[in-house]
Ligand SMILES: [Fe+2]
């Protein structure tokens with residue numbers, strides 16, 4: 390077990406008891422940060438730290454294990470700086486199917502290959518961390534709250550810039566985690582369509598899953 394429980398002052402009103410907040414061993418986090426600094430370029434490293442910090446805040450606000458959020462945020466772009474050729478090679482090595490869609494957008498593979506590599510590099514990490522790394526681009530059905538936190542943090546961490554990003558950030562702690570995730574996922578989908586990108590088929594599965602879940606929730610509340 391690589392986690393310890395520590396009492397920590399929350400940055401925002403937490404949805405759970407702050408006394409239960411867990412942190413990973415400082416030595417493990419340090420090892421991860423050192424490995425990332427070597428593996429990523431400066432921009433990627435800064436982005437990973439920003440995603441980790443944002444994910445940790447989201448975890449504290451929405452009652453998702455903040456230590457898992459931090460570590461998954463740190464690691465989510467483990468394979469971000471691999472070339473297309475390296476990604477395809479790594480996918481084959483790990484038995485990840487390289488479909489025609491993946492060949493059209495090899496960068497999509499970095500989430501899957503990154504998850505496989507992180508699992509090898511840090512076998513002490515719990516499976517939900519590996520899953521969040523794997524699900525940070527296209528996602529999957531279903532997605533855990535940790536997966537959603539990392540997805541959101543990746544999109545709106547302090548180093549990111551896109552039109553109206555401030556509107557997204559302002560909804561944190563106001564809207565539910567699901568609403569914020571849906572908003573981010575919609576933004577990604579819109580971007581893909583507006584830029585004539587090939588879209589991974591799982592994107593539509595996730596989109597429909599979100600829409601159906603929203604309808605089910607509305608029917609329950611009616
Ligand atoms: Fe990524």
Ligand SMILES: [Fe+2]
Pocket residue numbers: 436440465466543
């Ligand atoms: Fe990222």
